[in-house]
Amino acid sequence: MTEAMIGAAPDVGLELRGVSLHYGGKRSWRRKAEPVRAVDGVDIVLGPGETLGIVGESGSGKSTLGRIAAGIEAPSAGSVRFRGEPYAAIGSAAWRRQRRSVQVVFQNPSQALDPRLSIAAQVREPMDAHGIDAGGGTVEAMLARVGLAGLGGRFPHQLSGGQLQRAVIARALSLSPDVIVCDEAVSALDVSVQAQILNLLQDLQAEFGVAFLFISHDLGVVRHVSHRIAVMRQGQIVETGLAAEVFARPQHPYTRALIAALPAASPAARRQRDARALASLLKA
Template sequence: MSVLVVEDLVMRYGGLTAVDGVSLTIAEGETYALVGESGCGKSTLARCAVRLATPTGGRISVAGTDITRASRRALRPLRGGFQLVFQDPMASLDPRLTVHDAVAEGPRIHGRYSRSAVDDLLAEVGLDPSLGERLPHQLSGGQRQRVGIARALALRPRLLVLDEPVASLDVSVQAQVVNLLRDLQDRHGLAYLFIAHDLAVVASLAHRVGVMYLGRLVEEGPAEQVLTDPRHPYTRALVDAIPVETPAGRRDRPVLAGEPPSPVDRPPGCAFHPRCPIARPSCAVTSPVLAGEDRRVACPHV
């Protein structure tokens, strides 16, 4: 069953188009990773998906309910079904609330609070319930992110939108949190929209991958296929830039040359053509669309 359905989503801020006609579907128990360079629109899409922002156009449906234009009042009873986990747990947690109170906040608002349920939830994310009396600054970064995950799970959602949830953590802690997310998904059948730029993390968690460039999807498909056999030149550049481990240690590889164009002054035709190694004259004229079924690519030359 589809938990999240996004259709032709558009988000504009004045003359800037942050998201430009994106469609995607996430099934129960599935992780859909959205990747791309900073500024490509993936975090804006994440905010729209949980209605922290109201899109300019398109449609968003969660568990069969259209939430695209729902008012704040109409959204309130629905919010338990979709929650957001932020990149920086320290910034997203109220420094005045104890861990227990932070996790209990949602259930209290919705009249579903139980002390034992909060303690059980802390244990489920790998925290001793005794930590419930501590304040966020008394925890490590990994512990704070576990609190953020527990808080998101407190109303038993069907969809979690995870916006770079391990980017601020040490590599060893990243692996622990990714394993936790995988275990929680297996246990509860959660659907994840996973926003990331680290393709190594994506490879360890995602079932499907969507690649965004300047507000549009340029490639989408099963994670293993996209990451091992990238077809769009932009996806290929991202995969080629994944750091490699050598006997001398971790070595970064060359990243894509140039900077993404401004969303305010989008190039005509294919937005990627000024940086594309296989660009042809027609690429500056014709704007490609995603083509294919299970594996979709927005490039007629691959």
């Protein structure tokens, strides 16, 4: 995974070029409302087996970008390609095949699961829908792999938040995707549970080679899992690079401010970092 990949045009990964999505702008009784430029001219490439972290403050367009990358929403401009193929029209048969390869895991697992179905049934469901053989203990093996051995018979209300998110991950993985878009996937969990789920995602990546578009407002979390990072602000990517580089030498004042807002190890370290960030903001 190298920085050079950002500009590459691999026919293997997920590639967004010049992607925009503007909402609104409809005429009201008084005047034409300004459109919200939720995503505004974004280029990203996600290579096989890599994790690209997307960070930025609330409203910066992260989730909108994630929905476009997953093919849930079509951009108003620009192109999305997966393995060199443009995304098909939403709802078409080709689109359903592509959606199988690019799965999503959202913040709230209890909303993603059906309260009336057992966990095993919900892991099996997408496999049945795509005509994948779910027999021979496949579902049980998948549940065991995510740490839910023997819990397939339970219903969502009988699992903890962390266990529910494991079930959602198992369901996404059951389709052998190449990419999983994780939108605030651990944000609703306790810190200790967050760490367990992040470790699980990293283990699954090592085992299955799945790539993650890892969206989070939490820089600490993103730093932990990402190979590369893209920093979003007002729908645009203001900085991108290898995760360690971005954290060690942030180039954009906005990135410096985000890093300065991270809880520091000690008050002295935090003061020092705040002072540096302030100085760099003043210089900018």
